[in-house]
Amino acid sequence: MSFEKLVGNRALVSRLARMVGSGRVPPSLLFCGPSGVGKLQAAMTLAKALNCSQSKTDPCGTCPACLRIDREEYADVHIARPEGAGRQLRADAVRQIVRETPFRPFEGRRRVSILIDADRMNDAAANTLLKTLEEPPPWAILILITSNAAALLPTILSRCQIYRFAPLAIEELSDLLVSDHDVDREQATTLAALSGGSLTAALSYRDEPLTDLRQEAVRLLTVVARGGREQDLVPWADRLAKDKRLLLLLHLLMGMARDVVATLAGGAIVHRDLKSELDELSQGAPLDAWLAAFELTENALENLRDRYLNKRLTVARLLVEMRELSRSRQLSPALDRQ
Amino acid sequence: MAYEVLALKYRPKVFEDLVGQEAVTRTLTNAIQQDRIAHAFLFAGVRGVGKTTTARILAKALNCESGPTVRPCGTCAACEEIARGRSLDVLEIDGASNAGVEQVRELIDSARYAPSRDRFKIYIIDEVHMLSTAAFNALLKTLEEPPPTVKFIFATTEHHKIPDTILSRCQEHEFRTVAPGEIANQLRMIAKAEGIEITEGAIRTLARAASGSMRDGISALDQVIAASSEKIEEHDVTELLGLIERDVLRQTANALTGQDTASILKIVNELVRSGRDLRNFISALMQYFRDILVAKVAPEASELFELPDETAGLEKFAGELSEEDLLRALELLTQTEIALRSSPEPRFHVEVALLKLSQLRKLASFEDLLERFEALVAGEPPPPSSGSAPKPAAKPRVVAKPTKPKTEASPSPEAKAGPPPQATQDASAPDDWTARDDFPPLSEAEGEPSSDFMSQLIEQLKTAKPMLHAIVSRHTSYELDGNRLTLKFLSSQKVLAEQLEQKMLKDLLEEQASRLADRKLSVTVRVQENGASKDAPPPAPIETEDKSSEDLQERARRDPLVRQFIDTFQGEIQSVKKPEA
Numbered sequence: 006m007s008f009e010k011l012v013g014n015r016a017l018v019s020r021l022a023r024m025v026g027s028g029r030v031p032p033s034l035l036f037c038g039p040s041g042v043g044k045l046q047a048a049m050t051l052a053k054a055l056n057c058s059q060s061k062t063d064p065c066g067t068c069p070a071c072l073r074i075d076r077e078e079y080a081d082v083h084i085a086r087p088e089g090a091g092r093q094l095r096a097d098a099v100r101q102i103v104r105e106t107p108f109r110p111f112e113g114r115r116r117v118s119i120l121i122d123a124d125r126m127n128d129a130a131a132n133t134l135l136k137t138l139e140e141p142p143p144w145a146i147l148i149l150i151t152s153n154a155a156a157l158l159p160t161i162l163s164r165c166q167i168y169r170f171a172p173l174a175i176e177e178l179s180d181l182l183v184s185d186h187d188v189d190r191e192q193a194t195t196l197a198a199l200s201g202g203s204l205t206a207a208l209s210y211r212d213e214p215l216t217d218l219r220q221e222a223v224r225l226l227t228v229v230a231r232g233g234r235e236q237d238l239v240p241w242a243d244r245l246a247k248d249k250r251l252l253l254l255l256h257l258l259m260g261m262a263r264d265v266v267a268t269l270a271g272g273a274i275v276h277r278d279l280k281s282e283l284d285e286l287s288q289g290a291p292l293d294a295w296l297a298a299f300e301l302t303e304n305a306l307e308n309l310r311d312r313y314l315n316k317r318l319t320v321a322r323l324l325v326e327m328r329e330l331s332r333s334r335q336l337s338p339a340l341d342r343q
Numbered sequence: 344m345a346y347e348v349l350a351l352k353y354r355p356k357v358f359e360d361l362v363g364q365e366a367v368t369r370t371l372t373n374a375i376q377q378d379r380i381a382h383a384f385l386f387a388g389v390r391g392v393g394k395t396t397t398a399r400i401l402a403k404a405l406n407c408e409s410g411p412t413v414r415p416c417g418t419c420a421a422c423e424e425i426a427r428g429r430s431l432d433v434l435e436i437d438g439a440s441n442a443g444v445e446q447v448r449e450l451i452d453s454a455r456y457a458p459s460r461d462r463f464k465i466y467i468i469d470e471v472h473m474l475s476t477a478a479f480n481a482l483l484k485t486l487e488e489p490p491p492t493v494k495f496i497f498a499t500t501e502h503h504k505i506p507d508t509i510l511s512r513c514q515e516h517e518f519r520t521v522a523p524g525e526i527a528n529q530l531r532m533i534a535k536a537e538g539i540e541i542t543e544g545a546i547r548t549l550a551r552a553a554s555g556s557m558r559d560g561i562s563a564l565d566q567v568i569a570a571s572s573e574k575i576e577e578h579d580v581t582e583l584l585g586l587i588e589r590d591v592l593r594q595t596a597n598a599l600t601g602q603d604t605a606s607i608l609k610i611v612n613e614l615v616r617s618g619r620d621l622r623n624f625i626s627a628l629m630q631y632f633r634d635i636l637v638a639k640v641a642p643e644a645s646e647l648f649e650l651p652d653e654t655a656g657l658e659k660f661a662g663e664l665s666e667e668d669l670l671r672a673l674e675l676l677t678q679t680e681i682a683l684r685s686s687p688e689p690r691f692h693v694e695v696a697l698l699k700l701s702q703l704r705k706l707a708s709f710e711d712l713l714e715r716f717e718a719l720v721a722g723e724p725p726p727p728s729s730g731s732a733p734k735p736a737a738k739p740r741v742v743a744k745p746t747k748p749k750t751e752a753s754p755s756p757e758a759k760a761g762p763p764p765q766a767t768q769d770a771s772a773p774d775d776w777t778a779r780d781d782f783p784p785l786s787e788a789e790g791e792p793s794s795d796f797m798s799q800l801i802e803q804l805k806t807a808k809p810m811l812h813a814i815v816s817r818h819t820s821y822e823l824d825g826n827r828l829t830l831k832f833l834s835s836q837k838v839l840a841e842q843l844e845q846k847m848l849k850d851l852l853e854e855q856a857s858r859l860a861d862r863k864l865s866v867t868v869r870v871q872e873n874g875a876s877k878d879a880p881p882p883a884p885i886e887t888e889d890k891s892s893e894d895l896q897e898r899a900r901r902d903p904l905v906r907q908f909i910d911t912f913q914g915e916i917q918s919v920k921k922p923e924a
Contacts, residue, residue, distance in 0.1 A: 014618065020570045029346050029569045031562075038618065102442055132439030139395075140351060155622060155684065160500050161472075163559045165392040166566045169585045171618025201690065202615075209868045235911065256687060263691040270698055272608030291704050292604070299695045306687050332907065 007063045008050055012181050013043055013173040015247065021047060021168070025054045026062045030115075031166040032141040035123070037154035038170025041205030047170075048119050048148045049074065052082045055185075055267060056113035058279050070113060081110040083118045086123040094122060096130040106145045118147045123149035124156035131158050138164040144264050172202020182207060199260070222257040223282045226265075229327045230286055238324040246316035255306040255323075262299040269295060294330050301326050349568075351562040354396050356417055356426070361400070362529050362557060364393055370516065371397070372413040375404055380411065381514035383486050383495040385471075387502035388518025391558025394498040397469045397518075399425060401496060402433045406461040421461050432458040438470040438499075438919050444477040451485045452494050464493050466896075467804035471497040472504035479506050486512045520555025522623050523547070530564050541569055544577035552584050585619050585628040593656050595628060596635070599701045600663050607697045611690065621693045622683050629676045635660045636669045668703070675700050800859050811852055814839050819871070829857055829867045836870070837918060843868045895919040 008022040024030050030051075036044040047177045053064035064071050073079040083105065085098040102118045110116045120126075127136070138147060138161065149165060151157060173181070175315065180198035181204065188196065188211060199215075200207035208268040228237070245251055261283060264274040268287040276283060287295070305323040308314045351749060355361045358368045367386075372382050386394040403422045405414035415422050418654035424430035436450070452467065458464040468474075474482075484493060486509065497513065527550035534541045551569070553560030563584055571579045582590050589759070591610065598606035614624055637644065639661040664672075681698040686692040799820070804812035817836050822829040843849055849866055856864045899905050899919050908914060 017618070023572075024569050027569070029350055031565060031569070077533060090497030100440065128471065129439070129442070132470050133437070135439060135470055136437040143347075154620075160390045163556055163562070166562060166569075167584075169618050169620060174616070201688065205793060259688065259691065263688075263695065266698060267608060267826065271610055272605055272694075273612070295698050296695055296702065301689070303688075303692065303695075305413065309683055310687065311685060332903070 007062070007066060008054070009041055011046055011050060012146065012178045014038075014047075015168050015169065017046060017168055021051055022054075025051065027274065028053065030146060031148050032143075032145060033138045033149075033165045035149045035152050035157075035162065035165035035167045036152065037167060039172050039201070039203050040152040041200075041203035041207070042170045042173055043204070044150045044152075044170050045119070045121060047168075048150060051146075051148065052115075052117040052119065055115040055117060056081060056110075079113065081113040081116045083116075084121065085118070086121045090170060092122070092125055093127060094120060094130060094251070095127045096133065099126060099130040101132050103133055103148070106137050107142055107145075109142075110144055115272065117148065118145070119148045119150065121150050122152070123161075124151045126151040128158070131161055135160055135164065143339070147265070153306060154190065154328065158327035163200060173197075174202065178202060178207060182211075198277060212251060213250060215257075218254055219257055219279065222254055222261055223279055225258065225285060225324070226261055227282070229324055230290075230331050232328055232331045233324075234326065238328060239321050242324050243317055246320050251316060251320070252306065252310060255302060255309070259299060259302040259306060262295060262302050265290070266295045267301055297330055298327050301330075348562070349537070349565045350558045351534055352389075353529075353536075353561065355405075356400065357391070357414060358400055358404070360391055361397060363525045364397065364518055367397060367516045367518060368439045371401060371404075375411050379413070380405065380494070382489050383513040383519040384495065384497065384587060384632075385502075385505065385510065385513040385515045386496065386518060387505075387515065388500070389520055389556060391553075391556035391560075392518045393557065394500075394518055395467075395469055395735070397516075398496040398498055399435075402430075402465045402467060402494075403567055405463050405465060405494060406430070406432060411462070414914075430461070432461040432463065433465045433467065435467040435469065438468045439473040442473045442475050442478060444475060446483050447474065447478040447481045451481065454485060454490065457490075458492055465496065466493070467496045467498070469498045470500075472499040472501040475508070477843050479509055483508055483512070483848045487700075489577055493848055521553075521557050522555075524549040524554050525552070526555075526557055526560040530560055533561065533564065537568070539575065540573065541567075541575040544578060544581045545575050548577050548580045548586065549584075552580075552586055582617075585623060587614075587619060587624050591624075592627055592631040595697070596631060596656075599697065600660065605696055606699060608694060611694050611697065615690050621689050622680060625676055625680045625683065625696075629673060630671055630678065631681065632672050635664065636638060636666070636673070639664070639666060639669065671703055672700055675703070708755065796823055796860065802857055803859055804855060808851060811848060811855070814842055814850065821862075823864075825863065825869060826864055828864050830870055831872050832868065834870055840868050840870050895921075 011018045034051075036048060040046055050064060050144055053066070053074050054060075056070050056074065057064040058068045058070045059065040066072075066075075071080065074082045075085055083102060084100060085094060087094045088098075089095070089138065092248065099120070102120070105120065106116065108116070134147075137145075141147060149157075149161070152168070154162065175194070175197045178200065179190070179193040180194060183190055186289040192211070195215075196207040196210050199210055223242070228241075245254060248254065260275055261279070264276050264279075264283050265287045266282060267274050269290065269292045274280065274283060301323055305319050308319050309316060361368050369509075384398075386393055386397060400415065403410075403417070403425050404413060405411050406421045406425065407415040407418035408415055408421055415849075417423075417426070419725075421430065421432075425433050428435060434450075436713055441447075454466070456464075468679075482733065485556055502517075527546050530546050530549055532711045534546070545567070547561050549560055552563060561823050563580075567575055567580055570583050578588070580586070591614070594606070595610055597603070598610065611621075614621065635657050638657040642658070642661070650715070660733070675696065679693065682696075683692060701755050734880065801812060801816050804815055815830065817839055818832055820831045830840075830843070843852065843866070853864060853866050856866060896916050899916055900909075905916070
C-alpha cells in the first residue's frame with residue numbers, strides 16, 4: 006500500500022512521504038491521535054517505504070519485502086503490542102527492541118520497530134527506551150504509537166518527533182466503510198457520524214444492532230424531560246442496568262444530550278437521522294439545563310466505566326437527577342404542552 | 344543515510360557552547376582549573392537541558408591528553424573515542440536498562456582496576472533514578488571512597504527518586520530550564536548553519552513551544568525543516584506542532600464573552616478537524632485568560648505575560664470582564680483540563696464546558712449581588728441596637744420551606760392544562776437570581792432577611808466557635824431586651840440548652856454576642872416547657888387555628904417543593920402550621 010492509498014490526514018501523510026523522499030527520516034517518531042484513524046497503517050507504510058525492494062520512496066505493496074512486512078514476517082520490522090490481561094506493553098518486549106536495535110538490518114535497509122500503544126508501557130520499560138530513542142544507530146527507526154500521548158513520560162516525548170493524527174472526516178470514513186468493510190452506504194453514514202471519526206469505533210458499532218438502542222435512548226430522554234415518575238423510572242433503570250450494552254446506551258444518551266445542546270447553541274448535530282425528535286426535545290428548553298444533563302450522563306458513564314459503581318444505583322440516580330432537572334428548569338417545556 | 348538529527352549534530356562539544364547553564368559550567372571549570380575535582384557528580388534537571396552533554400564534556404575535559412583542562416582539544420585519541428562512545432575508560436551506562444544490583448556489582452568490580460590508558464576511569468550513569476534500591480545501596484561504599492582514578496557522573500530527570508545517602512556523597516548540580524530567548528538564539532544559529540530560511544516569528548514560536556528544553560526546541564526545528572520545502576513561516580510551526588494560534592484564542596474569547604454559542608461549536612469543530620489536541624487548546628486558553636487577568640490587575644507588568652507579543656486584544660477583554668468572571672473562567676478551564684483526561688468524548692466535553700463558560704457570564708456578579716443584598720438589608724426593620732428584637736415576620740411554613748410569592752408563577756412540569764409555562768422567561772429574568780441555583784435549597788430559610796441580630800450572631804459563630812454554633816442554632820426564638828439576650832429552646836433540646844449554662848460556654852457566647860452588638864450583653868437560656876412538639880426540627884411549627892388556614896393550604900399547594908413531596912410520597916396536605924412569631 007502506498008502513501009497515496011492511506012485514508013485521511015492527507016497533509017500529515019504527504020509530509021511523511023516527503024520525508025522519505027528527501028531521506029530526512031527522524032530516528033524516533035511518535036504517532037498520536039484517537040484510535041482508529043490510521044496511525045498503525047501509516048507506520049506500516051513508512052516501514053515498507055524504507056525497505057521496499059522496488060522503490061525507495063513509495064512502497065509498491067507487491068514485492069516480497071512489502072508482503073512479508075504486512076504479514077509481520079520481515080526480520081527488520083518488529084512490532085510490539087500490549088498483551089495480557091492488563092494490556093501492558095511488557096518490559097521484556099521493550100528490552101528486546103533495545104537489545105536488537107544496535108544490530109545492522111539483516112535483509113532490508115532500515116530496522117524499524119513499531120510500539121503499539123506506547124502509553125501502556127510501565128515506567129521501567131519506558132525508561133529503558135530512553136537511550137535508544139535519543140541516539141539510535143543510523144539504520145534504526147522507532148515508531149511509537151499512542152492514543153494518549155499525555156500518559157507518556159516527558160523524557161520520551163522530548164526525544165521523538167511528534168505526528169498528530171486527526172479523526173477521519175465523516176465522508177472519508179463512510180467511504181472507507183463502504184469500500185473496505187462491506188457496509189451499505191446508508192448505515193455507513195450513520196456509523197461514521199456516530200464514531201467521532203474513528204474506524205475502530207465505527208466497526209464496533211456496526212456489530213451492535215444500534216437502531217433499537219438509539220430509539221430507546223431517545224425515548225428515555227423524552228420521558229425524563231417530561232418529568233417522568235419514580236415508579237416508572239426506577240424499574241426502567243433496573244432493566245437497563247442488566248443490559249450488557251449499558252455503556253453504549255449511556256454513550257448514545259450523552260451524544261444526544263450533546264446534540265440537544267448543539268441545537269440550542271446553533272451548531273451541527275451528530276444523530277442527524279433523529280433530528281426531528283431532538284428538535285422537539287430542544288424546543289424552548291433552557292441551554293443550561295441541558296448542559297447539566299450532559300454532565301450528568303458523562304459522569305454516570307465515567308463512574309461505570311472507570312470506578313465500577315453499582316450499575317442499578319448509578320443508572321437510577323442518573324434518571325432521577327435528570328428528571329429533577331426537568332422539574333426545576335424544564336428540560337423540555339414544549340413536551341409539557343402536549 | 345547521512346542524515347543526523349540536529350539535536351545530536353549540534354550537541355555542544357566544549358563548556359563554552361553550553362547554553363543556559365552558566366552556574367554549572369562556571370563551577371565545573373573552576374574546579375578543573377583549581378584541581379579540586381569531586382569524585383562523584385549528580386546532574387539533575389528536566390529533559391533536554393544539557394545533562395548528558397555536560398557529562399560528556401566533563402569526561403573529555405578530565406581525560407583529554409592535554410588535560411585535565413577546561414578546553415578539551417576534541418582531537419586527541421581520548422576525546423575522539425569519548426565523542427564516539429568507544430572509550431574504554433569512559434563508560435556510559437543506561438541506568439534504566441542496567442538497574443539491577445547485579446549490574447552494579449559488576450561495575451564496582453571493574454572500578455577496582457586502573458584505567459587502561461587515560462587519566463581517569465569515568466562512569467556516566469544516565470537515568471540513574473531507575474536503579475533499584477539494592478543497586479543504589481551496593482554503590483554507597485564505592486561512591487564514598489572510590490579509588491583515586493575513578494569518577495562517577497550521574498544524570499537524572501527525577502532528582503526526588505535518588506536516595507539521600509547517594510545525594511550526600513555526590514556534588515549536585517541543578518540544571519535549570521533554558522529561557523526562551525536563549526533557545527531562540529541557538530535555533531537561529533542552527534538555522535543559519537544549515538542554510539535554512541526561517542522567519543523570526545517562527546523561531547520565537549518554536550522557542551516558546553520548547554518550554555525550557557533545548558532539545559525539544561531543536562527537535563521541533565528539525566521536524567519543521569523536514570516538513571516544509573521553502574521559507575519557514577510561523578504558521579508552518581503552529582500547524583506542525585499542533586499549537587493553537589493566537590487568533591483562535593482571541594476568537595474563542597470573543598465568542599465566550601459575546602455568548603456566541605454557534606461560533607464556539609464552530610471553533611471546536613475546526614480544531615478537531617485539523618487534528619489539534621483539545622487539551623492543548625484548553626491549556627492555551629487558560630494561558631490566554633490568565634494573561635487577560637494580568638492585563639486587568641497589573642496592566643503595567645508586561646513581563647508577567649505568558650505570551651508577551653501583543654496586549655491590545657487582552658486589554659479589550661480586560662475591560663469587558665470582571666475579576667470574578669476571569670477567576671471563575673480559569674477555575675472552570677482547570678477543571679475541564681483535568682476532566683478531559685478521562686472523558687469518554689473529549690470533544691463533547693470541551694464543547695459543553697465552553698458553552699457553560701459562556702453561560703456563566705449571565706450570572707450576576709458578586710458585587711451586584713452584594714449591592715442588592717445590602718439594599719435588601721437597608722429596607723429592613725430596625726437594627727438590633729434600637730432596643731427590642733425584631734420579630735420575624737409571620738410566614739406560612741410547610742416543612743421549613745418558605746412560600747415565596749414568585750413561585751406562584753412557576754408552573755409544575757406536569758401541568759397538563761392551564762396557561763403555557765413561562766419557564767424560560769422565569770429562569771432568565773435578571774432580578775430572579777435565586778431561581779438560577781441548581782436546585783432549590785431544601786431547608787435553608789433563604790430569602791428571609793438575615794439582618795436580624797440572631798442570624799448574624801449564628802453566622803459569626805459558625806466560623807468563630809463551631810461548637811457554640813451547633814447549640815445556638817437550635818434555638819427557637821430569642822429576645823433582645825436592652826443588655827439581656829434571652830434564648831429560648833424547645834424542651835426536646837433541653838440537654839443541649841443546658842450546656843449553655845456552663846460558665847465557660849456562656850462566657851464565650853456572651854463575649855461573641857457583645858462583640859457583635861458592640862455593648863455588654865448577658866445571656867439567659869430558657870427552655871420552653873410545653874413539650875408539645877416532639878421531634879420536629881427547629882424552628883418548630885406550632886399548631887394554630889388560623890382562620891385563613893384554607894388560604895394557607897392553597898398557597899402551600901402551589902409551592903413546587905410541596906408539590907414534589909405530594910407527588911413523590913402520594914401525600915396530601917392536612918394542615919399548615921405557622922412558625923411561632
